[in-house]
Amino acid sequence: MNQFLSIAPEVVEAIRENRPVVALESTIIAHGMAFPQNAETAFAVEKIIRDEGCVPATIAVRAGKLKVGLSKTEIETLARNGASIAKLSTRDLPHAVALGRDGATTVAATMRIAALAGIRIFATGGIGGVHRGAAETFDISADLGEMALSDVAVVTAGAKAILDLALTIEKLETLGVPVVGYGTQEFPAFYSRISGLKCPMRVDGPEELARLMRAKWAMGLKGGIVVANPIPAQYEIPAYEITPIIEKAVAEARDEKVEGRDVTPFLLARLARATAGRSLAANIELVKNNALVAARIAKAHAELP
């Protein structure tokens, strides 16, 4: 066990007994949504995973420890103090650990910590990717690089529509990461089920995905799997409605010189405001749906002969 890890007893036991565990990130709590919806969503997601017979493990950094499995109080602290909590990607972990800091972990950092703990499935809302205008800004989320390194399957509603989805898929192809449509051939665009882009492969159901996971890692192929799971139809915001709003938010970010780790939270907050909360409602529902699918995959993976 890595000396920097601090794993909740319930999670340790489940991992030891090969019972299904689903990892969850904390940046979405601290920086992806506002209070109190962020706390409510974090608790709802953990409950969905428990109701499926799995153990949830929300991941963050506390006093320099890589914490796997947070208490209710710890989740609530992250939710209430959003803006003042550090957003930690993989590159930030050594500093936070060495100096005994606290922070919320992105998809990249959560994948790394989950892999260290031996957790193979992780549910998020949407992974980071290649930002629009990346040819000039070079803004490509570390989530993509991590996908090539950590052996974790990440259930995600495609990638956020604030990104350049075509370039995101290209980058994942270069990195050798399977992008698997879950019950669809279409690569979903977070708020919308349709992006006009295709996934290079498709599976139908948790057993097929579990077999893909085993095949990949048993062959010694390192790295993650993108499980592209579309938002349920009743909650989607059609692309023609959300696209102009996104374009406006991206232009505002550029005009206001928002950079680095602040870009994604800025865009999410602008969208929530511009859609009078509709993007937030969609975000909440797709996260819950991803948690449900991740739990089913975790069970199928634990039950592989």
Ligand code: PSU
């Ligand atoms: N998905 C959401 N909301 C979020 C994020 C994902 O629905 O807030 C976060 C994730 O933690 C992801 C991060 O890893 O945004 C990407 O940030 P960046 O683009 O700076 O890598």
Ligand code: MN
């Ligand atoms: Mn970035």
